[in-house]
Amino acid sequence: MIPSSPTRTDDRTLLVGDVGGTNARFAIARWTDGRPVLEHHESFLGADYPTFLEGVRAFIDGCEVKPTGGIIAVAGPVTDGAIDLTNSPWQVSEAELATLGLDPIRLINDFEALAWGAPIVPDDCLESLGGPAQGDAHSAIAVLGPGTGFGVAGLARDTHGNEMALPSEGGHACFAPGDAVEDEILRILRRRYERVSIERLICGPGLLNMHRALAEIDGRESHIDDPAEITRSALENPNSVCGATLARFCAILGAAAGDIALTMGSRGGVYIAGGIAPRILPFLKASPFRERFERKGRFQDYMADIPTWVITHKHAALLGAARVAFAER
Numbered sequence: 001m002i003p004s005s006p007t008r009t010d011d012r013t014l015l016v017g018d019v020g021g022t023n024a025r026f027a028i029a030r031w032t033d034g035r036p037v038l039e040h041h042e043s044f045l046g047a048d049y050p051t052f053l054e055g056v057r058a059f060i061d062g063c064e065v066k067p068t069g070g071i072i073a074v075a076g077p078v079t080d081g082a083i084d085l086t087n088s089p090w091q092v093s094e095a096e097l098a099t100l101g102l103d104p105i106r107l108i109n110d111f112e113a114l115a116w117g118a119p120i121v122p123d124d125c126l127e128s129l130g131g132p133a134q135g136d137a138h139s140a141i142a143v144l145g146p147g148t149g150f151g152v153a154g155l156a157r158d159t160h161g162n163e164m165a166l167p168s169e170g171g172h173a174c175f176a177p178g179d180a181v182e183d184e185i186l187r188i189l190r191r192r193y194e195r196v197s198i199e200r201l202i203c204g205p206g207l208l209n210m211h212r213a214l215a216e217i218d219g220r221e222s223h224i225d226d227p228a229e230i231t232r233s234a235l236e237n238p239n240s241v242c243g244a245t246l247a248r249f250c251a252i253l254g255a256a257a258g259d260i261a262l263t264m265g266s267r268g269g270v271y272i273a274g275g276i277a278p279r280i281l282p283f284l285k286a287s288p289f290r291e292r293f294e295r296k297g298r299f300q301d302y303m304a305d306i307p308t309w310v311i312t313h314k315h316a317a318l319l320g321a322a323r324v325a326f327a328e329r
Helices: 052-061 094-098 110-120 180-190 204-217 227-236 241-264 277-286 289-294 297-304 316-327
Strands: 010-019 023-032 035-045 070-074 082-084 091-093 105-109 126-128 141-146 150-157 163-167 269-272 308-311
Touching: 010 052, 010 110, 010 316, 023 052, 023 316, 035 316, 052 091, 052 094, 070 110, 070 316, 091 094, 094 105, 105 110, 105 316, 110 141, 110 150, 110 163, 110 316, 141 241, 150 241, 180 204, 180 241, 204 227, 204 241, 227 241, 227 277, 241 269, 241 277, 241 289, 241 297, 277 308, 289 297, 289 308
Parallel strands: 010 070, 070 105, 141 269, 269 308
Antiparallel strands: 010 023, 023 035, 082 091, 126 308, 141 150, 150 163
């Protein structure tokens, strides 16, 4: 749990970051009239810099007003103030970051930051995927989604306005097939992986795994090596074999989102984040996502009362990181 955020204006200038397996995003955060304001956005490929520290230093060097501290959200578990990114060769510690003049500086999980940011994302940056317009304001929310990997976090809330983020590695929970085709997908992937997690299917590389498995099930050969090609072809022709792959991807995403909502008791709503969902939004809305989200047997009515949204705000994790940064002293 973090202390309450400032209600008015805080004159500090802080660094916020969102570092995933592919991209790194940074901004300067200020706190004005009880809300975070982000300035001087910059985004670059992680591959552009050999080390995490060099990427942060390059951003700070370009800032007219240097940040005095901050929060950087990273894709993976933070242990004793250090991170070894799950889908990137970057490693860094809070002690190393402090050598850049950042004091205090803290690393948190990227989906933990999204959990803090989701409730303050403007309504026009949320796209409904079904369910009621609003969830229970005093119940937990879940934030999850596919990108380079598959992230999961929650935000517990009570009737007194208290909140606590629940970072997790839920994307590495086991994949649960929902029909006979998915039974076959699991069987095929077990030849390659000792254990098949959700992330082996629901992320960029996972989309390629799924496409190849479906091709094998249909007795076809697949010559596609780029998940982006699958997405492009599916959006151009939803009735193509790539369209079938993306539809299955959306269905399994919905099923996994429903399982996570059940696990967390997320009656406040489920937010889909990550880089993939906003890019396939019309397709996702027309897909079996919501049907599979609600298809939970005896708990179908329970699930029908949970709203689902896609976050289209490009810097939701930075907003969440700013909430944490300004709440800390």
